[in-house]
Amino acid sequence: MTDLPLYKCFAGYDVRFLNNKLTVTAEDAAFYDYEIAKLQSGNVEYGLYQYDHVAFLLIAIDDWKFDFDLNAFELLPSAMYQLLHSYNGDICFKIVTTRTRQLITERVFQFNSLFTQHLKDVLKCQVENYKTSEQVNKQVIMLTDALSTEEMFQEATVYTYSGDSR
Numbered sequence: 667m668t669d670l671p672l673y674k675c676f677a678g679y680d681v682r683f684l685n686n687k688l689t690v691t692a693e694d695a696a697f698y699d700y701e702i703a704k705l706q707s708g709n710v711e712y713g714l715y716q717y718d719h720v721a722f723l724l725i726a727i728d729d730w731k732f733d734f735d736l737n738a739f740e741l742l743p744s745a746m747y748q749l750l751h752s753y754n755g756d757i758c759f760k761i762v763t764t765r766t767r768q769l770i771t772e773r774v775f776q777f778n779s780l781f782t783q784h785l786k787d788v789l790k791c792q793v794e795n796y797k798t799s800e801q802v803n804k805q806v807i808m809l810t811d812a813l814s815t816e817e818m819f820q821e822a823t824v825y826t827y828s829g830d831s832r
Contacts, residue, residue, distance in 0.1 A: 731819055
């Protein structure tokens with residue numbers, strides 16, 4: 667039996683800023699035990715793909731690569747203010763079931779300070795250059811139609827998380 671590429675396509679996801687943590691919650695209907703183990707302990711790389719003030723958070727866990735669009739207008743104003751002024755780089759990556767949103771697993775790690783500052787700068791520029799969430803979403807659709815996750819990773823500066831899960 668040959669190994670198939672391990673790209674997981676999520677049924678949906680959202681990106682929130684909660685308790686001074688960037689929280690990515692991805693929905694999926696079913697995970698195998700080996701997939702859960704990989705998410706809990708695999709090597710983590712992350713990056714940011716940006717084009718025309720639209721950003722995608724890139725996360726790789728071992729050989730799985732994911733991209734998540736970041737729309738500053740979808741954050742509550744208080745959360746956006748907190749993210750821009752006091753965010754220290756903590757991220758929580760959660761996988762939940764599609765129908766019930768029951769937690770399957772989560773992984774908490776921290777971005778390095780250069781990446782965290784770059785993320786803040788990109789979101790600030792997004793707010794300065796767009797007027798609405800819909801304008802950002804139009805660009806997101808255009809970019810996801812034009813680029814694969816792999817191409818975004820090739821264009822981004824990618825960092826490696828070297829700590830343990832907390």
